Amino acid sequence: MGPTGRTARWRAKSTPTPTPLRGSTLPRDVALVCLADGLVGLSFGATAVAGGLPWWVPIAMSLLVFAGGSQIAAVGVTLAGGSPLAAVAAGAVLNTRLFPYGLAVADVVGAPDHADPAGNHDGQRIGGPAVRRWLIRLLGAQIITDESVAFALRQTEPARRRAAFWTCGLSLFGAWNVAVVLGVLAGSVVRNTSAFGLDATFPAVLLALALPALAELRTRVSAGTGAVIAVVLTPVLPAGLPVLAALAGLATGWRQRRRPARSLAEASADPMRAAPSTNSLTGER
């Protein structure tokens, strides 16, 4: 990336819509997310092993579960002395968000519709394209993550949505698992991982991922309300449930939707207006 790219990025603050750039910067953006999540995976592997879990636990979780938030939650519950059942429950509840994600990206998880001319008669065909479509869909489901969904939702055109989802999902699967193995190795050497601030990397990645989705006022109001609900409920509810309760925030945002279109147009014309709500989310209760 030359100086031009850097200038463009910093100027983007005053540029109304940077959308045309997004498709071409996909490989770079995916690589950067993989690097960022790699740091989180590193901290996950290191924290788990430094906390006393066997080396294969974080590695097996990363391959089979492949959902950072629930892995961190489940290991957190276990290290805090919780039962395996409590750990599974915390991770599972956190992963219920994968259900709406799956609906949001359902159109890109399977093979493209035009890939199979026989189209919608899956049930009547045995072998060939129908089976391949099923296998691709089953594989695609495993790489539904916060990141791959966020990348897909940043694109409007179907082909680009598909490319963004698969590129991000597959790259991330590789990067995440390699990073966790490296973290396991590091964690058996370094014991005090919190001294390196590794616990701040996970929320930072989530925040950076969610920002582009906050272009519209409606979404910002929903997310802001939801975050307040989740934080307030966290001390009293079992781990995982407060994040789900945040969905109640949708109601406030969708009331905003009935307001004049002016405010929405204004909001989407300037993505940087996400800033105020972001600060209030991360700064203080």
Add this chain to the structure above:
Amino acid sequence: MPLLAIVALAAITYAFRIIGPLCRDRVTLSPAATVLFADAAAVLLIALAATSALVNGHDFAGWARPAGVLVAGLLAVRRAPFPVVVLAAACVTALLRLAGVG
């Protein structure tokens, strides 16, 4: 944490993942529903970011972590590259802890 627990979590997680793509053939979502689900995803991401920044278990995580996340958030708003955002979060938090901030 036994292997059985990991496999159970993996199976439940995969079930949540596959429901949406499987229902796709039988259910056609209205544009409003599509927008609603996209919004739901954004709400969950931000809620997870907020809780994991502020809370450790059931208690306040201390000031160092949210401060690191806040700096990372500001950098993200200013379109800094993702690794810069993540490293800033870790570095600010680590430096604050070094300085004695909880």
